[in-house]
Amino acid sequence: MITTTNLTKKYNSNPVLNIESLEIPKGQSFGLVGNNGAGKTTYFSLLLDLIQPTTGYIKNNDIQVNLSEDWKPFTSSFIDESFLIGYLTAEEYFYFIGELRGQNKADVDALVATFEDFFHGEILGQKKYLRDLSKGNQKKAGIVAALIGNPEVIILDEPFANLDPTTQIKLKQIVKDLAQEQGVTVLISSHDLMHVTDVCERIVVLEKGEVVKDIVTSQATLKELEAHFAGTEII
Amino acid sequence: MIKRFLDLEWKQFTRSASFGKSVALKIVMAFFALYFVAMFLIMGIAMYPLLKKVFPESDPLIMFNGFIFFWILGDLVIRFFFQKLPVMSVKPLLTLPIKRGKVVNFVLGKSALSFFNFLPLFAIIPFGVTLILKDYNVSVVIVWMLTIVLITLINNFLNFIIESLSAKTELSFLPIILFAGSLFALNHFQIINIAEVLSNGIQAISNNPLFLVVPILVLIGLYLYNFKILRAKLFLDSSLKSKTQEVNASNLEWTKKFGDIAPFMQLDLKLLWRNKRPKSSVWMLLMGLLYGLFFYPNPMYQDKEFLFAFVGIFVTGIFLINFGQFIPAWDSGYYKMLMSQNIKYKQYLKSKYTLMTLSVIILFVLSIPYVYFGWKILLAHFAAAVYNIGVNTYVILLGGSFNRKKIDLNQRAAFNFQGTGAVQWIIGFPLMLLPMGIFAIFNFAFNFEIGILVLILLGVTGIIFHQKIMKLITKRYLASKYKMIAAFDQDN
16 A cells, blocks of 8 residues: 655755655554654655655555645545644534545534544534644544545554543554454554554554564564663564 | 843744745835934934924924824824734743743843834934024933933833733724824813823923933833733743633535635635634724725825825735735644645635635725725726736735745734734735836826726736636645745744
8 A cells, every 4th residue: 555665854964764665555554663753753744745755755555645646535644733723613623624535514423423432522512622622632633533534544643642541542442443444554653662562463663764673563562662662672 | 141032032033944034024124114214314304494494483392392292192003003022932931940020021121122212213313413503401402302212112112001902802903093093082172182281291301300200100110011911921821721712603605606615715714713813804904995095085196096006906905915925824833734635736725816806806895985086096996906806816826835934823922912013014015016006107108097907907817817827826836835834834
């Protein structure tokens, strides 16, 4: 589904990302972990054509993202709060995104209704603008908005940060369902090793912009990752 | 500490993404400043002989004092619209070991160095020197000059109090108009002769320097009040506390008529209505509509036809200029999201174009009553409206692709009362002066009708080539897409 080839990104000849080749098949839940500055957000931004690659390219469903915009209809994302429109209510925001993705109000209502539980009664029908919601609730709204319109690829940057434990657990369930039952390719970045190992079938570790580990998740994965980040690698 | 603050501001200025544009604007501003300095200098030098000539039997100093009341009112109104309290991002400073008082004092102190406070000096000093040369008592003149400086500073701080109070109200410029208007009315209808009281007061101070205490006390009082207001704002909860607004939802179904741009139109209308800063550009419409009343009733302008075109552009285009120049910065807060969504730039831009065109048409219709002042005015307004639709909309959209300055709609920046200053008007000048120039040339070379025809033709040409021009503009936006994303990601 997503093919990365010879991708590099440099800022003033300072390399921040260098991925020779990375293939993410359709329907995989894919986790990206790494310390600050490892290049996670840079990779996602390149994937969304928000910044230009220095060399190489990413193909999303055989469409090269920096040449054509045709990947947009089946790709959705939530990177940070700047993806929200502060002066809309959550419902209005969902409808707006829905319209951009060719969904009418009824479609959006039907989808959003299935997340009632996830929202915990704090998002819908609040008569509040998004800018007045707490950070955690903003995040919930943004994540759900990214699910509107049956996307085939969903990109979530740090979805677990700022969420309360109850919501984190619910979110994990949602992500698992998406990948396993609906065949959606989900890309997640996180600092929380436990959550990613719970959710993702495959985990890639970035370090200074390079792929240093590419693991199919198993029982031993969490231990392996913890050892890696603690600097006490078991060989 | 003050050195550190200045250092911070310098870095903020030089390291911002819109640095180049800011420099260009600063240069334009500097020219305007020079112009005003020259005007005031001439005024200061010519004041004495002029007053002597017009009122030969009265004392020029006393005559001048009689005008001070009106000068204060005018100064206040002008300051309200053009002078803004220096903005400083204070949030990072709050947790550092810096006394809050120091931050406030710095901001207020900096405002005292504003150009507006120096401008009067250019008139006052030459006038004072002339007085001394004409054998006035030196100490009287010096005390008088000091008084004027104090009044200028009083105005400076009074303005910020008015601004901070009116920032809370819907019609932000209403309080100042009411305040200045009622003072003027009280004086004009001789209910209280403020002008004379003030004049006598200044006279008394000049003769007895002890009375200087009065303006100084007023100044200190105003400063302390400002200090109080600002210091109260220096807590996170006053700006972070959710001033949860009640949502006013309307369904805006009528926008559906515009087809695929409907979602953006709805978004833009909500943007205009729910955020203070764009909302002020809606209120500006009222001001703009009434602008013609400055000119048309005055017989002096009756035969100056080139002005009709200028006023027409202004009246029908005020929203276009006010709103348009911040495209796409209005959406800067969520620009990344828009760019990763399933939208075409063309639709996005077309929505903005439609909104501006609608505003021009509506404003033209509303300005039809000006026909009372002559059919030529109506015709000129019509031509100006066509020109606005066919030329100025594109120009402003194209200009937007060079826009690199983020607008924080959530207005959390402390001290940022209105957010727009003199800069905004300067960008508008070429949009208004160019058509006026074109019209003036053809009006002068041929006649009124030819001038009108040329404006209309230019506008119609633009409308005919709409698709082509929009394609060109879209290309410009696409080309600067990454730069815009990066710039809007910056916090100033």
